[in-house]
Amino acid sequence: xxxxxxxxxxxxxxxxxxxxxxxxxxxxxxxxxxxxxxxxxxxxxxxxxxxxxxxxxxxxxxxxxxxxxxxxxxxxxxxxxxxxxxxxxxxxxxxxxxxxxxxxxxxxxxxxxxxxxxxxxxxxxxxxxxxxxxxxxxxxxxxxxxxxxxxxxxxxxxxxxxxxxxxxxxxxxxxxxxxxxxxxxxxxxxxxxxxxxxxxxxxxxxxxxxxxxxxxxxxxxxxxxxxxxxxxxxxxxxxxxxxxxxxxxxxxxxxxxxx
Amino acid sequence: xxxxxxxxxxxxxxxxxxxxxxxxxxxxxxxxxxxxxxxxxxxxxxxxxxxxxxxxxxxxxxxxxxxxxxxxxxxxxxxxxxxxxxxxxxxxxxxxxxxxxxxxxxxxxxxxxxxxxxxxxxxxxxxxxxxxxxxxxxxxxxxxxxxxxxxxxxxxxxxxxxxxxxxxxxxxxxxxxxxxxxxxxxxxxxxxxxxxxxxxxxxxxxxxxxxxxxxxxxxxxxxxxxxxxxxxxxxxxxxxxxxxxxxxxxxxxxxxxxxxxxxxxxxxxxxxxxxxxxxxxxxxxxxxxxxxxxxxxxxxxxxxxxxxxxxxxxxxxxxxxxxxxxxxxxxxxxxxxxxxxxxxxxxxxxxxxxxxxxxxx
Numbered sequence: 153x154x155x156x157x158x159x160x161x162x163x164x165x166x167x168x169x170x171x172x173x174x175x176x177x178x179x180x181x182x183x184x185x186x187x188x189x190x191x192x193x194x195x196x197x198x199x200x201x202x203x204x205x206x207x208x209x210x211x212x213x214x215x216x217x218x219x220x221x222x223x224x225x226x227x228x229x230x231x232x233x234x235x236x237x238x239x240x241x242x243x244x245x246x247x248x249x250x251x252x253x254x255x256x257x258x259x260x261x262x263x264x265x266x267x268x269x270x271x272x273x274x275x276x277x278x279x280x281x282x283x284x285x286x287x288x289x290x291x292x293x294x295x296x297x298x299x300x301x302x303x304x305x306x307x308x309x310x311x312x313x314x315x316x317x318x319x320x321x322x323x324x325x326x327x328x329x330x331x332x333x334x335x336x337x338x339x340x341x342x343x344x345x346x347x348x349x350x351x352x353x354x355x356x357x358x359x360x361x362x363x364x365x366x367x368x369x370x371x372x373x374x375x376x377x378x379x380x381x382x383x384x385x386x387x388x389x390x391x392x393x394x395x396x397x398x399x400x401x402x403x404x405x406x407x408x409x410x411x
Numbered sequence: 412x413x414x415x416x417x418x419x420x421x422x423x424x425x426x427x428x429x430x431x432x433x434x435x436x437x438x439x440x441x442x443x444x445x446x447x448x449x450x451x452x453x454x455x456x457x458x459x460x461x462x463x464x465x466x467x468x469x470x471x472x473x474x475x476x477x478x479x480x481x482x483x484x485x486x487x488x489x490x491x492x493x494x495x496x497x498x499x500x501x502x503x504x505x506x507x508x509x510x511x512x513x514x515x516x517x518x519x520x521x522x523x524x525x526x527x528x529x530x531x532x533x534x535x536x537x538x539x540x541x542x543x544x545x546x547x548x549x550x551x552x553x554x555x556x557x558x559x560x561x562x563x564x565x566x567x568x569x570x571x572x573x574x575x576x577x578x579x580x581x582x583x584x585x586x587x588x589x590x591x592x593x594x595x596x597x598x599x600x601x602x603x604x605x606x607x608x609x610x611x612x613x614x615x616x617x618x619x620x621x622x623x624x625x626x627x628x629x630x631x632x633x634x635x636x637x638x639x640x641x642x643x644x645x646x647x648x649x650x651x652x653x654x655x656x657x658x659x660x661x662x663x664x665x666x667x668x669x670x671x672x673x674x675x676x677x678x679x680x681x682x683x684x685x686x687x688x689x690x691x692x693x694x695x696x697x698x699x700x701x702x703x704x705x706x707x708x709x710x711x712x713x714x715x716x717x718x719x720x721x722x723x724x725x726x727x728x729x730x731x732x733x734x735x736x737x738x739x740x741x742x743x744x745x746x747x748x749x750x751x752x753x754x755x756x757x758x759x760x761x762x763x764x765x766x767x768x769x770x771x772x
Contacts, residue, residue: 264616
């Protein structure tokens with residue numbers, strides 16, 4: 153526990169130099185149950201603006217449930233979700249999207265029978281202003297999407313679909329982009345590309361909350377990381393420090409292959 | 412408005428050509444021609460099929476309540492357009508109708524739509540929480556309940572109980588039917604092409620992703636359901652005009668299945684597909700295949716065995732099976748009619764001419 157405290161203090165000192173002190177997202181004691189099963193059992197997360205924060209953990213640890221609760225798709229039984237000082241617990245998903253949180257769901261979930269361009273436009277569904285600049289921005293991040301803008305999203309490859317899912321989530325001009333397993337089912341080279349893009353998006357001013365099973369990749373890009381196990385946070389710390397942690401290596405990275 | 416592209420110009424030209432054909436039929440065809448009764452039905456069921464497609468094909472809500480909404484529309488229209496001096500003869504078993512006025516056709520049509528839409532809103536509140544098959548069963552149940560309720564003696568002064576309603580305004584001119592169906596279908600097409608339409612398609616493709624994009628599922632499903640029912644109600648009113656008499660026994664669930672068949676044959680998610688399919692379906696079943704029901708029919712002097720009442724439906728069912736086998740996703744799939752592209756193909760490859768009749772009007 154003392155380790156965690158140390159990391160936190162360092163992190164805070166580092167912060168005060170460039171970023172504002174207020175929190176972008178704060179989750180207090182979140183509890184979600186499905187039937188009698190506790191999927192998330194009292195987790196608390198703090199996130200500062202401009203960061204990449206990751207939640208790592210095995211299957212069934214409650215990572216996706218946490219994201220879906222933040223997005224408003226699942227209603228938590230207990231706890232508070234505070235975004236930019238406003239309690240958004242129990243808000244409807246559309247209100248949460250307008251507040252500036254956008255989710256890129258697990259397994260991509262692009263709309264297969266809509267074209268690439270229509271998919272992007274759906275991402276900006278709640279906006280009433282001009283979309284041309286945003287579409288250009290997404291095309292500049294993913295030139296492949298521009299080439300294929302007239303194609304049905306169902307005909308894209310897995311990597312392209314993931315690009316589209318990220319682009320679509322960016323169309324609502326989020327302050328916080330939540331990504332649920334962006335590396336799922338993709339070739340290692342494509343995964344690398346996607347993570348490069350995540351860094352670029354973050355440098356352009358969007359905070360990213362990343363849920364990953366691919367702990368190695370996630371910890372490399374993340375500023376701060378939480379480790380989830382069966383609904384509890386068991387560890388938290390800076391990405392690079394967790395990457396070097398022996399127990400993390402053993403549980404998530406495969407001991408020999410670190411680096 | 413968008414600038415007219417070559418594609419939309421060509422489609423517009425097709426609509427105009429079909430309209431001219433329609434006017435010619437109206438003016439020059441002999442009064443006994445089958446064209447009239449068939450086209451009236453075609454326009455009625457085109458509208459019903461397109462409105463069902465809005466719900467089933469574009470929003471992905473599998474609803475089978477069409478007959479119920481058409482019944483509401485038909486009764487509303489019929490009750491509101493009986494001339495005041497004829498009312499007591501129509502409602503003779505119940506003293507008199509509680510309505511003592513006659514509305515003009517257009518207003519009565521809109522009322523028919525509104526009544527259907529109002530009931531859609533009410534039953535939509537509980538029913539739209541259901542998904543796929545369960546929604547289908549619930550809406551089918553509603554249609555049967557509606558059919559049962561209008562027959563009740565207690566509703567006699569409003570619905571004429573189990574007795575048919577007749578003597579209401581029923582135009583014969585097929586251009587009237589074409590105009591009503593045309594305007595309504597145009598509105599549906601505009602809705603599908605709007606941002607709302609895109610949201611409907613997103614819900615159809617993936618509900619969870621749509622919700623994550625900020626689309627309010629309950630609101631959009633309700634909107635689609637109510638709009639679809641509104642136009643179903645108008646289609647019901649058109650059916651009342653076709654038949655010149657309204658009786659609850661004709662609005663059975665088999666009518667819903669007919670509409671569903673038209674939608675499936677045309678292509679789930681294609682407006683022009685529904686139109687083509689409606690034409691083929693009603694022209695075949697009411698007209699082109701009618702000879703199969705005649706025992707006396709002879710071809711080249713020889714009598715064909717098996718012909719007789721009911722044989723038409725056997726042949727017709729086989730034809731439908733063939734269509735479904737060879738066009739897995741319906742005649743048009745999810746595509747729309749594209750005259751320009753068709754002619755480009757024709758010029759490029761010299762391909763054989765395809766049947767394009769019954770197109771986008």
